[in-house]
Amino acid sequence: MMLSRVAERVYWMARYLERADNTARLISAHTVLLMDLPETLEFNWFTPVVIFNAEAQYKKSYPEVSEENVMRFLIADRDNPSSLLGSFANVRENVRTSLDLLPEEIWEQVNQTYMQLQAALSSLGSRHSRQMVLRDVMAACQRIRGVLESHLSRDHAFDFIQIGKHVERADMTSRTLEMTSLLLAEDRSHALRRYESILWSSLLSALGGQQMYLRHKNSRVVARDVLQFLCQDLQFPRSLLYSLTGLNFYLARLPEPSSVSVISAKVAEQFAKQDITAIPVDQIHWFMDRLQADLTVLHNEIAKTWFYPETDFSQLQSQSQG
Template sequence: MMLSSVAERVYWMSRYLERTENVARLANVHSLLLLDLPGEMEINWYTLISLFNADKLFFEKYDRATEANVMNFLIADRDNPGSLASTFWYVRENVRTSLDLLPDATWEQVNQTHINMNNSMASLTNRHARQNLLRMLLKQCQTMRGIIDGHMSRDHTFRFMQVGKYLERADMTSRILEMTSLLLSKGRSDNLRKYEGILWTNLLQALSARQMYQQRVRSRVKGSDVLPFLMMDGDFPRSLFYTLTATGHYLRQLPDPEIPLVMQQRLVDYLKEQDISSLLPEGQVHTVMDYLQGELGLLHAEIAKTWFHPDRDEQQQSQSQGL
């Protein structure tokens, strides 16, 4: 049986790798979207801050949610534990302390990416350079994930990494789906209604889901189809149903998984109970996603209690990884 501290490191390494990729993609897609939309609209730069529930932390340091401030906060600000600079530093540290468990090429990739990212931070105010940095991070995260998936034995190390990946992915999908509360609001502006198709397409792109959605649905992009696809599709690996089911698949292969499995199954059952057509009215999607995020946090705490540090309280567990 692997040491609990080792299990914790690879779990968090995988979570932060997934988080880095997701934040980079979201920042990239959202930036391109806002450049094509009229200035006055409910979706703006501040929307990115709201998605991460980082309002208080952001305004402790910045007075306005301008493009420059938001991008610096999400990419370079080390005072923000959710910035790309912070999350990838955690990836690097957890890889560095787990070299004997990971494929040799992992360290080379993560260290070179860290160097390239640091060298690019000075040019964040240049949109073209910033987009290049975000695309580089996306590509390198996917390369690292490919190395792990293609070269690791399917042992407990790999399983803890998969649990971390899918939990993080479920959380990010739920946060991005909170944007639908704006898109479905009965009081949304005429501008928002006018660009509705573009905005739903943007939401799909934020989850790398546009192509798979079009193959599955085979119709124009509309909210009544996008929401069920991203919530319940059993074949798309970023849908909520898929990520929660995959989490259970890997939990089941770990020793003594009974309590985390009960909590995971409760999340799946809750999702199945939702009448998606009834979520389309204003506010309902937000309520469901808030509940899921809270339950995912509780599931993480139970995973930590079960396998990582049974004698450490929840607050210390969170602080140990800078949350």
């Protein structure tokens, strides 16, 4: 078994890499949605801040809600630990301190992406330039994951990377679903409902699932089918149930996984049994909040079991979702 501090570093490297990728996807989807909807339709830029539970953090630094302020907070704000720049800085640091475990190409890819992101911060005011930066980040995350998948031995380091990836992907996919639900739950959403198919298409695109949805569902984009696909499809790698099932597989490969596996299996089983289509779309965000709470419990048990086995966990302060 690898050292607990090393296991924690590669676990968090994978989580922050997934967080950076999905943050870029979420911001891109929100921007594309704005451009696809009529200019006369009032649009809430604060929703992405809400789904990161970062309202208080935002209000400390920004007196008003605007596209420019929200984008700076989510992409470039160094005081926001879950900003795109902050996430990639954490990927970089965890890679730097784990070079003896990881393929040597990883450092070059991560460092180059971080430097390019820093250099591009001045262009975030332009929507077109911002979209290009976000696409570059998403492509870089795919390249980094490709190197890990292609060159890393299937040992416990790989297991912890996969566990971190699946925990974070489930969390971030739930937040992306939550964004669409919150937009439809707003008091002014009656106007937005006329364009509901655009919202769900944007959601599928954000998660790279539009083509696979059309293949699997063979139908037009409707809320009920999109929710079932993104929540419970066991063949699509960004669905929630796929990530929860992947977690169970990689946890079972580690020594003494019993307590964690029990929690993970219970979360997956309950999620698989849930009739997603019976939940009104404007209430899905409550269901996603509950899943995020379950994932926090699961993360704490992972940390207690493998990262801090002899520590009073109630006193532990570790890296966390912003």
